[in-house]
Structures are given as structure tokens and as C-alpha cells.
Amino acid sequence: MLNIFYRWAPEALKRLPHGVAASLTSGGQTADPAARLDFDAPTRIGRITCWDSGSFYAEVLDVESGDNLLGQHGRFDSAASLSQLLQTLLDKLHPASL
Numbered sequence: 001m002l003n004i005f006y007r008w009a010p011e012a013l014k015r016l017p018h019g020v021a022a023s024l025t026s027g028g029q030t031a032d033p034a035a036r037l038d039f040d041a042p043t044r045i046g047r048i049t050c051w052d053s054g055s056f057y058a059e060v061l062d063v064e065s066g067d068n069l070l071g072q073h074g075r076f077d078s079a080a081s082l083s084q085l086l087q088t089l090l091d092k093l094h095p096a097s098l
Contacts, residue, residue: 002033008083009037012086017090020090032051033051033052039060039089044062044094055075056072056085058071058074
């Protein structure tokens with residue numbers, strides 16, 4: 001499943017809104033390897049972590065208040081499901097009102 005994430009991530013990074021930066025990081029060799037995308041916006045930070053098992057965790061934090069604006073566990077099975085997850089994260093990370 002992590003191969004799906006690695007193929008999807010570079011394309012997703014090309015479509016980020018202005019003002020949002022992101023970086024891809026691979027995890028170490030474990031029984032269930034992981035990779036993550038870390039996002040930075042002017043007032044919020046976010047992360048999507050995906051494991052080879054197909055599990056993910058997505059989170060968004062407000063930098064000023066420290067409030068957790070998104071904390072979502074789940075499973076992914078396709079690039080389409082990752083794209084939906086990214087949209088959920090971006091809605092919290094970079095709302096139109098910011």
C-alpha cells in the first residue's frame with residue numbers, strides 16, 4: 001500500500017494551494033513501514049502519515065492556539081482515497097478565509 005502513497009504524493013504536492021508548502025519523508029524499516037507528508041501554511045501545520053498496512057493518520061494543528069483541528073484515523077486503498085483525505089486536510093489547513 002505504501003507504493004500507492006509514494007506514487008500519489010509527488011502529484012499531490014504539485015496541486016497544493018498558494019501559501020502551502022509540503023515535504024515527503026520516508027520512515028525507517030519496521031514491520032509496518034510508513035511515510036508522511038508534512039504541510040506548512042501561514043497559521044497551521046498538518047501531516048498525513050500512511051503505513052504499508054493501508055492505515056493512515058491525518059492531523060492539523062493551529063500554530064497559535066495549539067488546537068487540534070483534525071485528527072483522523074482510517075484506511076486508504078487507492079490514490080483516489082488519498083486525494084479525498086488531502087482535500088479534508090487542506091480544508092482545515094488552508095480555509096478560504098485565511
